[in-house]
Amino acid sequence: MKRPVQLLRTAVVGGASLAMTLFLTACGGSEDAAGGSGTIHVLVYGDATNKVEKQLVDTFNKTSKVKAVLDTIPGADYQSKLQTIISGKQAPDVFFNWGGGSIKPYVDAGLLMPLDDFVSKDPELKSAFLPSVFNTAVVDGKPYGVPMRGTQPVLLFSNDKVLKDAGVSAPRTWDELLTAVKALKAKGVTPIALGGGDKWPTQMWFQYLYDRVAGPELFQKAVDGDKEVWASEDSRKALGKLKELIDAGAFGSNYDSVKFTDGGSPALLATGKAAFELMGSWEYSTLQDAHPDFVKSDLGYGAFPTVEGGKGDPANIAGNTNNFYSVVKTTKHPEAVAEFLKLMYSDEFVKAQLAVGNLPTTANTPKFLDTAANPAYSTFQYDLVKKAPAFQLSWDQAFPPAATTTIHQAVQQFFNGQMDTDAFIAAMQSLPAA
Numbered sequence: 215m216k217r218p219v220q221l222l223r224t225a226v227v228g229g230a231s232l233a234m235t236l237f238l239t240a241c242g243g244s245e246d247a248a249g250g251s252g253t254i255h256v257l258v259y260g261d262a263t264n265k266v267e268k269q270l271v272d273t274f275n276k277t278s279k280v281k282a283v284l285d286t287i288p289g290a291d292y293q294s295k296l297q298t299i300i301s302g303k304q305a306p307d308v309f310f311n312w313g314g315g316s317i318k319p320y321v322d323a324g325l326l327m328p329l330d331d332f333v334s335k336d337p338e339l340k341s342a343f344l345p346s347v348f349n350t351a352v353v354d355g356k357p358y359g360v361p362m363r364g365t366q367p368v369l370l371f372s373n374d375k376v377l378k379d380a381g382v383s384a385p386r387t388w389d390e391l392l393t394a395v396k397a398l399k400a401k402g403v404t405p406i407a408l409g410g411g412d413k414w415p416t417q418m419w420f421q422y423l424y425d426r427v428a429g430p431e432l433f434q435k436a437v438d439g440d441k442e443v444w445a446s447e448d449s450r451k452a453l454g455k456l457k458e459l460i461d462a463g464a465f466g467s468n469y470d471s472v473k474f475t476d477g478g479s480p481a482l483l484a485t486g487k488a489a490f491e492l493m494g495s496w497e498y499s500t501l502q503d504a505h506p507d508f509v510k511s512d513l514g515y516g517a518f519p520t521v522e523g524g525k526g527d528p529a530n531i532a533g534n535t536n537n538f539y540s541v542v543k544t545t546k547h548p549e550a551v552a553e554f555l556k557l558m559y560s561d562e563f564v565k566a567q568l569a570v571g572n573l574p575t576t577a578n579t580p581k582f583l584d585t586a587a588n589p590a591y592s593t594f595q596y597d598l599v600k601k602a603p604a605f606q607l608s609w610d611q612a613f614p615p616a617a618t619t620t621i622h623q624a625v626q627q628f629f630n631g632q633m634d635t636d637a638f639i640a641a642m643q644s645l646p647a648a
Contacts, residue, residue: 257308293316326540343361403487407490425532432446571586573595623641
C-alpha cells in the first residue's frame with residue numbers, strides 16, 4: 215500500500231453533523247418576492263465534501279439572476295428522503311445520485327428531464343467527461359445525468375503503524391489477508407473495521423469477492439434478470455470465501471453496532487483499534503477532516519487482494535463509477551440549471567474536488583493531479599480506474615431502489631449468521647431486474 219505524503223488540511227463539514235434543510239417553498243423554481251428572479255434548489259448527499267458543492271453554488275450565484283440554494287440530507291437518510299420528496303412540492307430542481315438503477319424508476323415515472331437539449335446546446339456537458347462514466351446515467355438511450363464529484367472506487371485502507379507493530383505487510387492475495395487477520399488478532403487488534411450498522415459497507419465485501427471469483431459477467435447477468443447465476447458454483451464459492459473470513463474473526467463481533475456514517479468505523483482505523491477498512495475512495499476526505507494527523511503519518515491504501523484460481527481480472531475494481539446531477543422535469547428554470555451544470559467540467563470544479571481527495575472524471579483532470587490534496591493518492595486512483603478492465607457499480611446502485619432493502623438485509627444477515635448460503639441465494643433471486 216502507498217502512503218499519503220504532504221497533505222493539505224481541508225476544513226470540511228462531517229456528513230453526520232449535517233441536517234436536512236427543510237424547503238419552505240416549492241423547490242421547483244419558486245419566484246422570489248423581492249426580485250422575481252427565482253431560485254433553483256440543488257439537493258446533495260450530506261458528507262465531508264459538501265464544501266465543494268457550496269463553493270460552486272457561490273460561484274454560480276455571483277453571475278446568475280436565478281440563485282441556487284444548496285440543500286443537504288445526511289448520507290444515511292439520503293435515498294429514503296429523496297424517494298419521499300422527489301414527486302411532491304418539495305422536489306429539488308437538481309439532485310445528487312449514482313446513475314444506473316438509482317435513477318431508472320424516476321425516469322420510468324416521468325419525473326426526470328432528458329438532457330439531450332442541454333447537450334446539443336453545450337456538447338461539453340457530454341464530451342468533457344470520460345465516455346464510460348457519462349454513459350452510466352444514460353437510460354433507454356437518453357442522458358439523464360451530468361457527472362459531479364468524482365469516481366469512487368472501493369479501496370482497502372490500512373493503518374500502517376498497526377500493521378508494522380504486528381509484523382504484517384499489506385496483503386496482495388486472499389491467503390495473505392487471512393494470514394494478516396491471524397497476526398492482528400494475536401496482537402489484540404480488530405483486523406478489519408466494518409460499519410455494519412449501515413449495511414452498505416458490508417455489501418462491498420460481496421462485490422469484490424464475486425468479481426474476483428466469478429468475474430464481472432456473473433453480476434451483470436444478475437442485473438439483466440438471470441436469477442440462476444446466484445445459485446451457480448462461482449456464487450457459492452464466493453460466499454464460501456467470505457464466510458471463511460468472517461469465521462476467522464476478521465471483523466470482530468460488534469460490527470453491526472458500528473456505522474461509517476457517524477464516523478465510527480473510520481475512527482477505529484485512525485485510532486489503531488483496527489488495521490484495515492474496505493471503503494470507497496471518499497474515506498480519504500472523511501479521514502482528512504476528522505483525523506488529519508493519522509492521514510499525514512499512517513494512512514495506507516491499496517487494491518483489493520487477488521483470489522487464486524478466480525476468473526476475475528485482479529485489476530478489476532468495484533464501487534461507484536461517479537456521482538451525477540439529474541434534473542427534475544418540473545423545474546421552472548431549465549436555462550439556469552443548464553448554466554449551473556456547466557460548472558461540473560470547469561477547472562474550478564476539478565481543482566476543488568482534488569483538494570478534498572476526490573477524483574473527477576473530466577478530460578482536464580490529469581493536468582491538475584499535482585494540485586490534489588495528496589497527488590500520490592489521486593494519481594494512484596486515476597491509474598487504477600484508467601487501467602481497470604471492468605468497474606462494477608455498487609450492487610445497491612446497479613439495481614433499482616426497490617431492491618436496496620432486500621440486498622442490505624441479505625448481506626447483513628449472511629454476515630452475522632442469521633442467513634445461510636441457500637437463504638442468501640434465494641433472497642438475491644427475488645430481486646427485480648434493473
